[in-house]
Amino acid sequence: MTRVAVLPRLARDVWINVSTVPDRDVKLVLRDRRSQQYSLASVSDLQLKTAGPVPIHGTVTVWTVPSSKEQDTSTSVVVEGARFHYERRGSHEMLTARGPLLAELVVSVSAESAALEAGVTVSAHSSYILHEAQFGAGSRYVWQVGGWGPCSKSCGGGRRLKTAACRDTDTGRLVPRRHCSLVAKPPSRTERCNLISCDFVWVPGEWEGCTATCGSRGMQEREVFCVHNHTESTNPPWQHMVNPEQCQMGIKPDTTRPCNRLPCPAHWVSGNWSQCSATCGHGFETREFRCPAPRGEPFFDCGQSPPDEQRPCYGTLKKYDPLCYKPKPCRRDTSAYCSLTSLLGHYCVIPGFRRLCCKSCSLTMNMLPE
Numbered sequence: 001m002t003r004v005a006v007l008p009r010l011a012r013d014v015w016i017n018v019s020t021v022p023d024r025d026v027k028l029v030l031r032d033r034r035s036q037q038y039s040l041a042s043v044s045d046l047q048l049k050t051a052g053p054v055p056i057h058g059t060v061t062v063w064t065v066p067s068s069k070e071q072d073t074s075t076s077v078v079v080e081g082a083r084f085h086y087e088r089r090g091s092h093e094m095l096t097a098r099g100p101l102l103a104e105l106v107v108s109v110s111a112e113s114a115a116l117e118a119g120v121t122v123s124a125h126s127s128y129i130l131h132e133a134q135f136g137a138g139s140r141y142v143w144q145v146g147g148w149g150p151c152s153k154s155c156g157g158g159r160r161l162k163t164a165a166c167r168d169t170d171t172g173r174l175v176p177r178r179h180c181s182l183v184a185k186p187p188s189r190t191e192r193c194n195l196i197s198c199d200f201v202w203v204p205g206e207w208e209g210c211t212a213t214c215g216s217r218g219m220q221e222r223e224v225f226c227v228h229n230h231t232e233s234t235n236p237p238w239q240h241m242v243n244p245e246q247c248q249m250g251i252k253p254d255t256t257r258p259c260n261r262l263p264c265p266a267h268w269v270s271g272n273w274s275q276c277s278a279t280c281g282h283g284f285e286t287r288e289f290r291c292p293a294p295r296g297e298p299f300f301d302c303g304q305s306p307p308d309e310q311r312p313c314y315g316t317l318k319k320y321d322p323l324c325y326k327p328k329p330c331r332r333d334t335s336a337y338c339s340l341t342s343l344l345g346h347y348c349v350i351p352g353f354r355r356l357c358c359k360s361c362s363l364t365m366n367m368l369p370e
Helices: 113-118 336-349 351-356 358-365
Strands: 002-007 012-021 026-031 073-079 082-089 092-097 105-111 121-129 141-148 158-168 190-193 200-204 219-221 224-228 256-258 282-287 309-314
Touching: 002 012, 002 121, 012 105, 105 113, 105 121, 336 351, 336 358, 351 358
Parallel strands: none
Antiparallel strands: 002 105, 012 092, 012 121, 026 105, 073 082, 082 092, 141 158, 158 190, 200 224, 219 256, 282 309
């Protein structure tokens, strides 16, 4: 639907002429920016019908739907206090009214989809009379020009439109646009924007700190931004980042890397002392050193291993324990009675007699000295 005219309140002698080349079905639409819809179903139905709320908020439409394009036709309908007379002559469709209008109307032309697909040229002309003293008279609503709207393109040259809002002069607040007259709306201003080319590249950010100071698990992360190729390098890249899909053709830099892959320092720890090397008398105890992994880290270094330690010890058995007693070697008898061992040989079972007569007892009892 294309707007062809805006008819202000109190307008008189309204004239609208629409022609199509080639001859196609078109519809003239009248909207008064309120929330009811009026339609003229066909040429034979000359009564105005109320169809309820419209799909697009704040519009009132009057449709003129000719029953056939093969013959000229005319009809009329009353909208906003003015009788509009519709007439078609060949490829020309005219809408006229003497007025005055009680509300502002918007006139649009709508063509069928089949006509648009086949190709059609629509020409429209309109005119009306309004006294200059009546232009915007008595209205408390005025247009207020704002800033520039968003650019239609992010690069490659787009267009942006100067925004305009409707303001209530009594309260100073912004109100819905339907309160302001479209006739009094300032001309739309546009300008070109985002003239930069559409070349985008990946720019990496700074590496974050490493997750470990040593070992085999340290990693670093960083953000990678898609920015325009001509972005100033002095500004942080995140200030100019765009949708990453713009950089799909380029190779994205790595966002992670290993770091601080050095062996963690570890310390030698002494083990337990071993058992004494002797069960009787003096001996030695030893202990070794081991290097445990720090916090379960398999990549570590303890440095040069220290030598094993040694210290003196004493056996757990007493000196005179039978297991520890070692008799002196028997060299000769030390008593005069030892010659009587043939008579006193049964005394050799006594340890004291056997020590005195070790030589004789060993011969008599055929036993080795203890």
